[in-house]
Amino acid sequence: MLRVKPFQSLPKQIRCRVWSLRGVMTPALKPNVPLDKIRNIGIIAHIDAGKTTVTERLLYLTGLTSVVGDVDDGNTVTDFMELERERGITIQSAAVTSFWRDHRINLIDTPGHVDFTLEVERCLRVLDGAVAVLDGSTGVQAQTLTVWRQAKKFKLPCVFFVNKLDKPGANFAMAVDSIEQRLSQRAAATVVPIYDPSNSKKVTGLVDLLAKKYLDLTNHKALWNNIDTQSHEFELLNRGREELFTRISDSDDEFGTKMLEHSGDLADFNQFVMFTALRKATLSKELAPVSCGTALRHTQSVVPILNHVLDLLPSPMERVVELPDAKFVGLVFKIVHDKRRGQLSYMRVYKGQLKSGSTVDNLNRETQETGLKLFTPFSDDFQASPIVTEGNIAVISGLKDTVTGDTLTQGKLTSSSILLTGIELPDPVFFCSVEPPSTASIHAFDRALKELVVEDPSLKTRYDAETGQTIVEGMGELHIEVFKERLLREYGLNVFMGPLQVGYREVIDAPATESAHVEDQFGDQKFKQSCSITLRLEPTEKDTKFTKLEVDLDESATQKYVRADWLKAASEGVKNALLNGPVLGFPVHNVKVSLKNLTASGGKVNPSLIAACANECVTKALKASGAHLIEPVMLVEVTVIDEAAEAGVNSVLQELTRRRGHICNVQQQDTQGHSIIIEARVPLAETSGIAASIRSLSSGLAFLHMQLLEYEHVSPHDQAVIIERYYQGRGKTDF
Structure with a gap:
């Protein structure tokens, strides 16, 4: 008997050769595709919902690939990094262009893990619509909430695909209900499952309510077929259409009237009127169409999603964007x-x-x-x-x-030209030291860091002058792990990484006003220049970081106008000073800085002198105002299933409480109590090893998801403990 090795077990050289022969059929580009036939779409989901599997089926159906890619086989198109294929997760977004029904689809597959949230956000920023993939056994999950908020932020219309209906415990009705309950989004099924008459939990087929066709899921070679008017599928079609049309009518009185005026089966209802009303409801976000299927077991089950993208999601010309005045x-x-x-x-x-x-x-x-x-x-x-x-x-x-x-x-710009809204960068919550493997590799190490930070703006590096180490900051443990792996695989650098530490922030206790004076000599003539500045620091309640220096000159100020280049230099000095707080050197947030006075020697003072003066002034003000730490708090969601839902919940609750967690909610996902969701607030510093503990307590029947919720104030006692641990980690005892 011939035994075939799994794709990932093959040597790298062979795998690369196999990949090159896979046959990604780059289509002939059609530059003259009309604007109304272009779709810019993102695939978003919680991790392991089957997002990449759905994407691979879409690419196969559009003819871009001749073989269906599989995550387990490591031969997907969009998960192209070796690291992604080994781990079976999406790390970097991937853009692919394909064609369907004379439309051009620019599709981006995004990561599902919370550590790569920025990767999702910067893609959604430039897209016009989204396809949200749900696991049919869990419905909306924690990361679904995150990506949904991002889609709402950019006002993207969305269609849903409930995947994995062949999975034990899958429940289509529950998944649709979770969209309405957890996302506060009205939803309507456009594809409904057919259940086995002898087993109400087994899905044997699908009915497309829009195309009026059905698919036999028991035959993996089956295609979508027309529905016989005397069949059970026809009954499901009419029943499903009645529910769908009713949902559309709730927000469209004109459509409701036409529905009531229609005589006969709803299967014969005017298709143009139906699509027009459903598209209108989708684009206005009054309604979210929901398809379903099993992408892994039957490629044809994702065909309705392709049609939804074209028929229900917007073209670029239907999106309103304020643009600069340029050609x-x-x-x-x-x-x-x-x-x-x-x-x-x-x-x-x-x-x-x-x-x-x-x-x-x-x-x-x-x-x-x-x-x-x-x-x-x-x-x-x-x-x-x-x-x-x-x-x-x-x-x-x-x-x-x-x-x-x-x-x-x-093209020529007017003075009123505006910038497009950029990408908001999240602040890192973890950091650790990183060192090159040898002195000979320092140049390659510096270049690698520079390139990786440019690629991933949520990754930050800085130099710690006190320890002489390079510090890398990231969004989570996986983020840092991937950073280390990429240095090894892409740059050949087996770096040394220090222990992972929590990225606290510092906030000031009280307002403070301070002044500073700086002198220096510049040029061959040793021309002496000086600068004096007065700044006021005030705490703010809003959780923000410093962005600009406010001008609020005193009545006694010697100059009533501040030059733009001087103000820019002063802002840079303030910004740099706020990177190192007085408690433990963490960035200072929630502070307003106002310029009260600024004087300089002559009109040609060096901007660096102003920046240095502002830096010194802020440092003095921080010490005068006093400061304390605030710590990142995570929203921890634990889903306990099957036997553990009844027996393991109490143990999970005790474990979360032991970690300074505050239980926010405990709810049943279904009426049988076979799936229970626990939500808790847990300080990030207390989450080390939490995943392993939860798995052990639930006998492997619990799934954990964490995401940053907010920063909250650290008590004086906890702050003293944190400071002690911090300096002990640096080998200091006199602190």
Whole structure:
């Protein structure tokens, strides 16, 4: 008997060769696709909901691939990193262009893990709609809530796909109800399951209420077929349409009237009227269409999602975006580095078109970039393109000064031109030291850090002058692990990593006003320059970090006007000083800084002198005001299933309480009590090893998810303990 080895067990060289022969069929691009036939869509989900599996089926159905990619086999198109295929998770978003029914679909598969939330957000920023994938056995989960909030932030219409209906415990009605209860989004089924008459929990087929077809899930080669009017499927079609039309009518009186006026079976209802009303409800976010199926077991079950993308989600021309007054406008939302092409920038075109070899203006940096080359992305492969048109996503090489969130333009601008809204960067919650493997690798180490931070803005590095170490900051344990693995695999650097530590913040206790005076000599003539500044620091209740210096000059101020370049330099000095708080050197947040006075020697004072003076002034004010720590608190969600739902809940509750957790909610996911969700607030510092503990207490029948909730004040007693541990970790006893 011939035994075939799993794909991932093959040597890397063979795997790479197999991948190159897989046959990703790059389609012939159609540059003249009308704007109303373009769809920019993201696939979003909680981790392990089957998001990448759904994406692979969509690519296969559109003809982009000749073989269906599988996460377990490690041969997916969108999870192209070796690390992604080994772990079976999405780490980096991947953009792919395909075609369906004469439409161009620019699709982005996003990560599902909370540590890579920024990757999701910067993709949703440039998309026009989303497909949310749910696990049929759990419905809406913790990370679903996060990605849903991100989609709402950018006002994206959304369609849902309830996946894994073949999974034990799958419940389509429960999943739809979870959309309404947990996401506060009215939902309506557009595809309904057919259950086995002898087993009410076994799904044997699907009925597409819009296309009026059914699919036999027991035959993996089956295609969608027309429904016989004398069949059980026809009865389900009419019943399902009645429910769907009623849901549409709740927000569309005109459609409700036409429904009531219709005589005969709803299967014969006017298709154009139905699609028009459902599309209107979807685009206004009054209603979210819900399809279902099992992407892994039957590729055809995701066909309705492809049709939903075209029929129900918006084109670029249906999205309202405030744009700069220029003939071309684009937004860079992602950067990667390619060994052959160098730095590559992903850009969404909002207005006009861009040709290869063009020059663009960067509004954020106030610079020009020339000699650009354009590509159309197909995951990690790029097809050269002479032009990119409005509404599409392209990859650009040759952008040297541009970073994520920058606005690119062409043409004459007016004074009222605006920047496109960029990407909001989250603050890291973990940090650790990182050192190169040898002194000979320092140059390669520095280059690698620079490139990885440019690619992932949620990853930050800094130099600790006290210890002489480089510090890396990230969003979670997995984020830091992936950072280390990428240094090894992509740069050949087996770095030394210190223990993971919690990223606290510091806030001031009281207002303080301080002044500082700085003098220095510049130039060959040793011209003496001086600067005096007075600043006021005030605590704020809103959880924010410093963004700009407020001008609130005293009546006694010697100068009543502050030059723009002086104000910019002072702001930089303030910003740098707030990076190191007086308690343990953590960043200072929730503070308002006002400029009360600024005097300088002559009109040509060096801006660096103003920055240094502002830095010294803030440092003095921080010591005078007093400060204390605030710590990150996680929202911990534990889902306990089957036997553990009854026997293990109390043990889980005790474990969370032992970790300074506050239980927020305990609820049953179904009426039989076979699935119970526990929500708790737990300080991040107390979460070490929590996943292993929960698995042990529940005999492996519990799933845990954590995400940053907020920062809360640390008590004086806990702060003393934190300070002691911090200095002991640095080998200090006199603190």
